[in-house]
Ligand code: HPA
């Protein structure tokens with residue numbers, strides 16, 4: 001009974017998500033649909049084969065990304081970008097996500113001869129129509145692929161300039177090894193002139209993770225860190241993250257072989273330390289954790305979080321978002337009203 005009550009509470013909770021890659025939301029069914037439409041010779045021919053390949057991929061960031069990009073390469077047309085974005089907003093509605101910030105990776109597409117316009121126009125229109133249909137607010141974050149050159153990142157910034165109003169911020173993702181944040185110092189500096197907000201991935205347990213987080217703070221001047229869990233190893237860094245009120249977008253995802261959501265102990269320590277930490281799904285179609293409601297339920301149970309804690313995480317997400325102050329306040333008010341009705345007093 002108690003658990004069912006929690007299940008209902010989490011299901012209906014108004015949610016925000018700040019760390020999700022649009023290219024990581026392709027369901028097996030969507031993959032087959034796009035492969036057929038684009039007449040692509042894809043190695044996996046059925047839902048079963050796609051799911052098997054997903055389960056067999058090598059653990060770790062590189063193994064994940066190698067498989068991820070094989071799948072992402074099926075996306076080709078503006079209609080593809082439109083459809084995956086529209087479908088993500090349908091998923092948001094199903095999960096009671098009222099606000100979402102979505103990463104996209106233009107360089108992976110433009111280096112396959114897909115025009116930047118095709119990518120941004122498809123995603124933007126999908127976001128507008130999805131927002132209209134499902135009542136979900138969404139903003140877009142353009143990621144720099146960190147294994148690519150600094151020149152390529154500058155080129156992407158230039159391509160994005162006519163579309164500045166469609167993109168809220170800049171991120172940094174993909175293969176982290178040998179690609180530290182400082183590599184993109186000049187790019188972030190230039191992007192500052194364009195008025196973007198800044199975040200960057202510091203993935204879990206990478207070589208020099210802690211150093212990378214420091215670089216994000218001191219060189220890139222981010223106001224968010226994606227993942228960032230290794231900060232727990234450096235008390236001085238933890239204090240600095242707290243002092244600057246940096247939002248951490250952690251992703252306690254899991255694969256079928258994991259006994260529990262990844263990194264939940266370290267995430268709990270970071271939460272208890274009082275950082276502005278949030279819970280996110282990263283690439284929901286590519287992990288067994290799936291979308292946010294499912295992830296929150298499992299994390300709540302395995303970490304023994306109370307309703308208060310779950311509301312607190314969600315408040316952090318609205319607070320750490322790149323919405324205006326008044327929009328944040330409106331969303332937080334709705335969240336706290338919901339909490340109060342369910343006997344959770346956040347005051
Ligand atoms: N980490 C880094 N880069 C990515 C990811 C991720 O989880 N998903 C898509 N690009």
Ligand code: ZN
Pocket residue numbers: 019020021173201226282
């Ligand atoms: Zn990510």
